[in-house]
Each structure stands twice: as C-alpha cells, then as structure tokens.
Amino acid sequence: MTVDVGALSGRSVLIIGGLGFIGANLAGRLVGLGANVLLVDSMNPLYGGNMYNIAGIAARVKVNISDVRDRHSLPHLLRGQEFIFNLAGQTSHMDSMLDPFTDMEINATAQLALLEACREHAVDAKIVFASTRQIYGRPQYLPVDEKHPIKPVDVNGINKTAGEFYHILYGEVYGLRTTVLRLTNTYGPRMRIKDARQTFLGVWFRKVIEGEPFEVWGGEQKRDYSYVDDVVEALLLAAVDPGCDAMTFNVGGHEVLSLAETADIIRAAWPGARYVVRDYPAERKAIDIGDYYSDYSLLRERTGWQPRVSFRDGVARTLAFYAETLKHYV
Template identity: 35%
Template sequence: MKVVVTGGAGFIGSHIVDRLIEEGHDVVVVDNLSTGNVGQIRPEGEFYQLDITDAALEEVFAKERPQFVIHHAAQIDVQKSLEDPVLDASVNILGTVNLLNCCVKYEVGKVIYASTAAVYGVPQYLPIDENHPVGPISNYGISKYTPEQYLKVYQEMFGLNYTVLRYANVYGPRQGVKGEGGVICIFANKFLAGQAPFIFGDGSQTRDFVYVGDVVKANLAALEKGDGGVFNIGTGVQVSVNELLEQFKLLLGGSIEPVYEPPRAGDIRDSVFDVSRAAEVLDWQSEWSLEDGLRETVKYYQDGD
C-alpha cells in the first residue's frame, strides 16, 4: 500500500516511516524540515520537502495517489503556540484542512491523525478516558483539537474515513526537547553531560510516558481498525518526575541531584490515560516498560546518532 506520512522526517513520524518500509509499504514523506531531519528518512522513502499549507501539496497527491495518510506534521511547541498563535493555527488547522481537501479529491482510503492529551486540558478526573470533556488550555491544544472536528465533518460530508490517536507524552530516540515528552530527552542529555536537571515544582507531578515504539504500533493497527474512532494512546501508568529521575539514576549510575525550581504557571499537575478503548477496538496495548524505553532512549543519546 502507498502511505503518505506528513511530518515523516520528525521524531514520531520517522519511526512510523521505518516500520512501514520494513512491512513492505511504499512510503511518501511530506515534511518542510522545520524541526525534522532529512537524515532520519530511510532512502527507500520518497521525500517531498513541502509545507502542508502549500497549495502544491495537491501535486504530490495527483502524482502519488496514496491509499492512506498518516498525519504527523504540526507546530508542536506549546510555548510557540502562545507567542505566535497565527503560525500555530495556520500549520495545525489550515495545513490540515489543505491536506484533508487533497485526501477527499484524490480519494484517500483513510487518514490517521496524531492528536494529543493537550485537547483535554486540566483533567477533571483520572484516568482520562475518551469521554472526558475536551477543554484545551493552550493555543496548541485548540489547534490540535480543531482538525478532529474537521475529520468528523469531512467523514459526514465526503465519506472520508479516519482514526484519531490522542497521544500521551511520547518519548524515545530522535526526540527533540520541545515536544510533549521532552522532559525525558532533557533529562537524558543533562545526565549524559553530568549536569543537574531542573525540576519545576517538587517533582511529584505525574505524566503518562509512552514509548515511541508503542505509538508506531498504534498507527499500524489504525491502518486496519478503529474507523471513525478516537483513541487514547498511552500506558495507563502514572509516573512522577521524581520516579523518572530515579530510573535515570538506576540506568546511568552517578549521584546527580536535581535543582528544584518553583512550579511553572499553567502546568498540569497530574495526567494519565485510560487506554482500554484502544485495547478493545484496535487490539493494541503498550508493551514497552519505562525501564526498557528509557534504556533505548539513553543509548541513542549516548551513541550521538
């Protein structure tokens, strides 16, 4: 099958591209390289350096005629979304609408959309299931949620099939420091440099950290299942920042102690997903333990790939 992966030069997208190629699919990457790295795309993949907001995107669809689109291109920096809401909305909302128009016109069989826990905002209860009210508290949360609504309407109006995957905090090799799982990348680099990491607050705040290999598997599952559905993709395990730090100490040894800073305004205290719907419908579940995922991640930064 031919699959277009937008954002395929980025952290999560490039891992999906690797796996699709390994499974024998034809892969077409569309990425403007704003945060991605062309070196992360395997040579078997076709690459278009293109912005998803560009009208020329249609030419890619006219030429390639993909059956599936896995959409990961996005402005992912929450801070940037606050500083430049127009840029954030134009990439995440208008870029997605441009992409969906191409999908309708060239009769793409299905779109898989990478959404985020940020759509829920401050949790009203834990664990967060997909029925939890949506209430973004950042421009990024708004701009990532809006495409979910377009997908719903485009399915009703044009019959465009889709699956939405809402990721918890994703981590793993190739991650940059700006993403939602960025704390792991920051800790890894600090530890390897022998420097003390900063922790905002007392470190008891929790997140659901999901390894990128599990996220790849969820995308592969969504190629075949979960039509018209929204799924939380996480581990269902709540890990505090202090526990994360302990894991790093166990892995890397040494006696580095963190520097505790005052909590940041607007930071969510606790977050963890209920992932039972993905287990039931996509037949997917997280398989990577935090220990194994961190080991792979640290290895990547140690090797300096």
C-alpha cells in the same frame, strides 16, 4: 483480534511529518513491512524534522521537503496514496502562546486544507491523525478517557481540537476514512532533544548523555509516557483496522509515574546521571495541566493494542541511542 499490519506490504503510504520523531520511527517500521513510503516534512528547524532520523532507511523511502501549509504541493503528494499518516504539527505549548498564529496555521488551517485536498485527490485513502491529550486541559478525573470534556488550556490545545474535529467531520460528511489518536508524552530514539519542544524528557535525556544534571520542576506531577514503538504500533493498527474508522482513541503509557519517580528511573538507567529539583516556573503555571494519564481501554478493546515497553526499558533504549548519535541531535 484479526487485524494484521502485514497488510501494509506493498501499499503506498504517505507520512506527513515523516522526518520527525514519530514519523521516522513509523517509516522504519513500514519499510520493514514492505510498504512504499513517501515522507513529507518541512524541515522547519523548530520542529522534529531531522535527516539523520532516516539514516538507516534513506535508500528505501522517498522524501519530499515541503510545508503542509503549502496547498499547491498537496495534490501531487496525495495522489495514489492508500494510507496517510498525518503527523505534522507544531507541538510546543509555550510556542503556541508566543506565536499563536503559526500554531493555528499548522495545526488547524493546514489540516482543513489537507482534508479538502484529500476529498479531491485521495478520497479512498485511510487517514490517521496524531492529536494530543492537551485538548482535555486540566483533568477533571483520572485516568482520562475519550469522554472527558474538551477544555484546552493553551492555544495549541485549541488548534489541535479544531484539527482533529475536522478529521472526524470530513469522515462523517464526506466519507473520508479517518481515525484520530490522542497521544500522551511520547519518547524514544529520534525525538527532539535540543530543547523541550517535544516534552521535557528530550532535554533530560540530552543532559544525561552530556554528563550534566537535568532539572526536575516540582516533582509531584503525574504523567504517563508512550515509548515510540508502542505509538507506531497504535498508528499501524488504526490504519489497517476498518473498525477504527471515524473513531477517536486515547493512546496511553505503560505506567503512571510522578516526575520524581520518572527522574529516579532515568538516574538509575545511566551511570552518572543526576538531577536537581527546581520550583515550577511561574510563567508555565498558567498553561500547566497538572496530573495527567490516559485511559486507553477503548483502543485496547478495539484493536488489542496495549503499551509493551516499560518506562525503564524505553529509557535505557533511548539513552543508548543518544549515546551513539548525540552530535546529530544537538
């Protein structure tokens, strides 16, 4: 493949959700590539925004604190941007059931407003949208490829479906250059570990560093996990490869693991780490999707992307990060 993310050097890049987990890691990489980076983030305390996430690069990026639901801010933030990484989202499945309207405002309505604003103010920008495997619902077959039926099992999955469909539609009808990446469980340094709003792994990592046992619910369920550096690479490739325009891709993990295997790898990665097994909570069963893992061969074939970081290595790096920085994340 000939795509080279070095092409982002000197380019104007907007990251919406840029102080969050994936956004801040992406920002660090883009700064290294020599891009001019603007980070927009709501700093909503329920989401991933954290000023400490850009501690090492704060002098080399611009920051604008604003909510993606604020339509008046958009023209000012979009003008002149060549690449837009659209990562802002409400990610908690449980929160989407308890407060479905907020999830809709952020994951659907605001996405439509952003695309309308792009039509007017950033018509030539490349837009990469972070979607989720949640839109597939309970897998009808494994691994799940992009042709799998879309049948979300929670409000979050429905609103993310609308959000990504708008992106593809605005590409087809108005010629915006959009790519959708459907992410699976993403983990790594700078993830939210206060609670389970960015996967259960965040809470597990926190417990390990705090010297407490983490809770494994059930244990049989299979998942794949993307280390954040691999996701950042996928975002960059999707941005610079024109062959990704108007396409929707799964991003997948390095390996498939049961929750018990996941827990054992984490236990082995840190001295004193331990866990307890609990029954799967009843109130979560209704929106649980069972086993899930991605078929990411379409993205691999198109861009050469594949996950590089094993779960064992990714966990070690993540725990080492939080051992140093815990106070900024709890």
